[in-house]
Amino acid sequence: MLRKITLIKPNIYSSRSKGALPPLFAAALAAHTPEDIHLKLYDDRIESIPFDEPTDLAAIHIDTFSALRAYRIAGEYRKRGVKVIAGGFHATLCPDETLQHVDSIITGDAEEQWPALLEDARHNRLKTRYEQKGFIKPERIRFKRDLFLGKKYGPVEMVQWGRGCTYDCEFCSVKSFYGNGQIWRPIEDVVEEVAGLKKKIVFFADDNLFHNRSGLVRFLKEIKPLRIKWVCQVSVTIAQDPELLGLMADSGCFIVLIGIESFNASNLKLMNKSWNISRLGIQEAVNIIRSFGIFIFGTFIFGYDHDTPDSFQYAVEFASRNNFFLANFNPLYPLPGSRLYQRYKKDNRLLDNWWLREDYYYGKSMFEPLGMSSGVLEKKVYEAKLQFNSWKSILNRAGGLMKSGVPLEKLALFFYSNYINRSEIIHKQGKTLGV
Ligand code: B12
Numbered sequence: 001m002l003r004k005i006t007l008i009k010p011n012i013y014s015s016r017s018k019g020a021l022p023p024l025f026a027a028a029l030a031a032h033t034p035e036d037i038h039l040k041l042y043d044d045r046i047e048s049i050p051f052d053e054p055t056d057l058a059a060i061h062i063d064t065f066s067a068l069r070a071y072r073i074a075g076e077y078r079k080r081g082v083k084v085i086a087g088g089f090h091a092t093l094c095p096d097e098t099l100q101h102v103d104s105i106i107t108g109d110a111e112e113q114w115p116a117l118l119e120d121a122r123h124n125r126l127k128t129r130y131e132q133k134g135f136i137k138p139e140r141i142r143f144k145r146d147l148f149l150g151k152k153y154g155p156v157e158m159v160q161w162g163r164g165c166t167y168d169c170e171f172c173s174v175k176s177f178y179g180n181g182q183i184w185r186p187i188e189d190v191v192e193e194v195a196g197l198k199k200k201i202v203f204f205a206d207d208n209l210f211h212n213r214s215g216l217v218r219f220l221k222e223i224k225p226l227r228i229k230w231v232c233q234v235s236v237t238i239a240q241d242p243e244l245l246g247l248m249a250d251s252g253c254f255i256v257l258i259g260i261e262s263f264n265a266s267n268l269k270l271m272n273k274s275w276n277i278s279r280l281g282i283q284e285a286v287n288i289i290r291s292f293g294i295f296i297f298g299t300f301i302f303g304y305d306h307d308t309p310d311s312f313q314y315a316v317e318f319a320s321r322n323n324f325f326l327a328n329f330n331p332l333y334p335l336p337g338s339r340l341y342q343r344y345k346k347d348n349r350l351l352d353n354w355w356l357r358e359d360y361y362y363g364k365s366m367f368e369p370l371g372m373s374s375g376v377l378e379k380k381v382y383e384a385k386l387q388f389n390s391w392k393s394i395l396n397r398a399g400g401l402m403k404s405g406v407p408l409e410k411l412a413l414f415f416y417s418n419y420i421n422r423s424e425i426i427h428k429q430g431k432t433l434g435v
């Protein structure tokens with residue numbers, strides 16, 4: 001009998017986070033689950049998991065940082081005789097490792113494999129692997145959000161229009177997951193979905209919204225009447241297209257998350273991201289984007305081969321001077337599936353399978369940088385995070401935003417997001433994964 005499935009979104013460790021966003025994988029699986037199966041979601045980031053609550057299957061999302069915690073959760077269910085299914089980036093990129101801890105996995109996107117798996121589970125013939133080869137049909141992407149009702153998520157709803165990215169940055173695992181190419185859902189489906197949302201701030205979870213210009217122009221025109229405020233991830237190259245920026249701002253875009261990564265051209269070359277500073281200097285690009293009333297959430301990576309201890313201060317000052325809405329300063333994470341991981345492994349510079357190591361903790365550098373010691377990298381990254389997220393910096397940036405005429409509702413969101421970011425940074429640093 002298959003009557004009830006418990007979906008789990010594991011945290012990185014076992015304590016709670018503030019301001020978590022709803023996990024779209026659960027809404028994607030829910031949209032493809034037959035009506036007679038009851039789904040229950042437990043999000044480990046915001047609530048505890050009642051392992052003794054009866055369930056016929058447990059289905060766990062696994063990304064690299066939460067892998068250890070996910071395996072422990074899987075162990076709890078298996079101890080109670082419940083079969084465990086897994087999916088997500090880590091399960092896809094490290095399937096053999098994942099299968100040591102669960103009964104069955106779906107690799108790649110699950111919209112087409114999940115119904116097949118459920119049918120097999122009903123008939124007690126669960127296979128070990130269900131493999132999605134290549135992209136699914138984009139019209140199959142749908143999200144059913146009832147599972148999120150009553151849960152304490154932040155004020156932002158996640159929506160996805162497309163999947164995949166045409167770029168191939170060395171440190172990123174998006175290409176290994178999706179392969180080449182991209183897909184986009186029919187615009188009418190997304191518009192209908194967004195129109196039905198209660199929250200009016202939307203985060204488009206697309207890897208890079210700016211890859212299909214003509215589609216995006218139509219998309220922006222269609223979502224404009226919905227009067228939402230929205231956030232997305234784009235590449236800095238968007239600054240070369242003022243017409244598109246105008247349409248984005250006009251349809252409610254108010255924050256863009258941009259991977260600035262590094263100010264060092266040799267690093268960007270190694271990252272296969274030289275296009276990041278091509279044609280327009282980064283300062284000019286930031287000025288252009290800001291001139292449309294769009295705020296910037298910048299992300300920076302440290303520890304690439306041409307970084308030195310002097311690389312940090314410039315990045316913090318740049319983000320502060322330009323009143324970035326938010327910024328993330330991270331040590332380079334060699335993620336499984338990325339070309340960077342392979343390169344460091346080949347050069348013997350990596351703590352292999354760092355995400356499983358008992359001595360790994362959040363913020364620790366898991367490889368040997370060339371321009372500084374791993375200890376200096378760890379210390380400098382944390383200092384950069386603290387400096388940018390100090391109350392003084394938050395107030396200075398708020399002052400800068402007010403001077404440019406930012407309305408009160410956006411200022412309130414600025415304080416909320418910076419408060420959450422600051423608390424998460426302090427909370428996560430030094431935490432052992434999984435426990
Ligand atoms: C939005 C986003 C965020 C949001 C969080 C959103 C949220 N809801 O909580 C924010 C900005 C907070 C964030 C944070 C981080 N993120 Co992030 N994020 C994304 C992004 C862009 C979209 C995620 C999404 O909603 N996808 C849409 C859903 C539908 O896709 P999906 O989750 O893959 O699920 C599908 C399949 O994988 C499968 N599936 C997934 N789970 C399961 C489970 C089961 C049982 C089954 C059967 C199937 C299944 O079915 C789904 C439908 O096909 C992804 C990139 C991407 N393309 O997914 C990166 C990504 C997931 N993030 C990544 C990383 C590294 C991080 C951070 C660690 C970054 C950092 N330096 O701190 C943090 C912390 C992550 C954590 N564990 O806490 C990496 C993970 C790589 C990896 N190997 O694990 C990704 C892939 C980006 C990348 N460039 O590599 N992230």
Ligand code: SF4
Nearest residue numbers: 165167168169172207
């Ligand atoms: S880092 Fe961003 S731009 Fe680069 S390949 Fe990954 S998703 Fe695409």
